[in-house]
Amino acid sequence: MLDGSGTIQSTTLTLRKPTREDGEAIWQLIRACKPLDENSMYCNLVQCDHFADTCVIAETPEQGVVGWVSGHMVPSDPDTIFVWQVAVSPDARGMGLGGKMLSHLINREHTKHVTRMQTTITLDNDASWALFKRFTSRMGGELTHEPHFKRNDHFGGHHDTEHMVTIQLRETGVRKAA
Numbered sequence: 671m672l673d674g675s676g677t678i679q680s681t682t683l684t685l686r687k688p689t690r691e692d693g694e695a696i697w698q699l700i701r702a703c704k705p706l707d708e709n710s711m712y713c714n715l716v717q718c719d720h721f722a723d724t725c726v727i728a729e730t731p732e733q734g735v736v737g738w739v740s741g742h743m744v745p746s747d748p749d750t751i752f753v754w755q756v757a758v759s760p761d762a763r764g765m766g767l768g769g770k771m772l773s774h775l776i777n778r779e780h781t782k783h784v785t786r787m788q789t790t791i792t793l794d795n796d797a798s799w800a801l802f803k804r805f806t807s808r809m810g811g812e813l814t815h816e817p818h819f820k821r822n823d824h825f826g827g828h829h830d831t832e833h834m835v836t837i838q839l840r841e842t843g844v845r846k847a848a
């Protein structure tokens with residue numbers, strides 16, 4: 671997709687719903703995208719199988735899977751989509767792919783009614799904060815956050831506190847493109 675000078679070689683980036691056949695490639699991509707938590711391959715297969723409507727795969731003919739977003743509708747709030755993980759292959763970063771996948775995610779038949787996006791981010795993940803702040807300003811929304819899954823209360827000291835980020839989206843129906 672990128673040559674040494676950062677030029678996009680592929681003209682055919684595809685964003686689509688995952689299928690079971692994508693599970694292993696997603697698992698490999700997540701392993702290459704520190705600091706993401708690695709899940710079991712089985713977890714990724716269930717996401718592809720049961721949550722395909724709220725997950726996004728990005729692929730090119732040359733490189734296969736270069737991007738992934740996993741998400742689900744919040745069971746107690748049908749207007750809110752929760753984004754679990756966003757992963758962009760190291761050599762495809764900085765070209766807006768993360769933002770493109772988030773926009774794609776909320777423009778589907780299944781999701782275009784949502785008024786909120788949520789995700790959790792640790793305070794030290796600069797790239798993730800930048801991605802969601804940029805997405806918020808592009809969509810014309812408002813971003814708030816507060817500690818949610820806490821280091822000692824919930825992770826037993828094994829993981830930094832995850833802040834729940836809530837993006838109140840101003841636009842529903844036809845969304846701004848990426």
Ligand SMILES: CC(C)(COP(=O)(O)OP(=O)(O)OC[C@H]1O[C@@H](n2cnc3c(N)ncnc32)[C@H](O)[C@@H]1OP(=O)(O)O)[C@@H](O)C(=O)NCCC(=O)NCCS
Pocket residue numbers: 703704705706754755756757758759762763764765766767768769770795796797798800801804
């Ligand atoms: C976070 C991640 C998905 C961003 O993907 P991406 O396609 O490179 O993001 P974009 O190109 O859409 O960039 C969005 C914004 O983030 C900024 N950004 C990207 N990487 C950054 C970094 N390391 N530090 C600070 N800002 C960064 C970009 O400059 C851009 O802002 P701008 O448009 O104002 O310039 C990617 O870096 C990644 O996979 N990281 C590892 C896994 C991870 O941490 N995932 C997020 C947690 S769920």
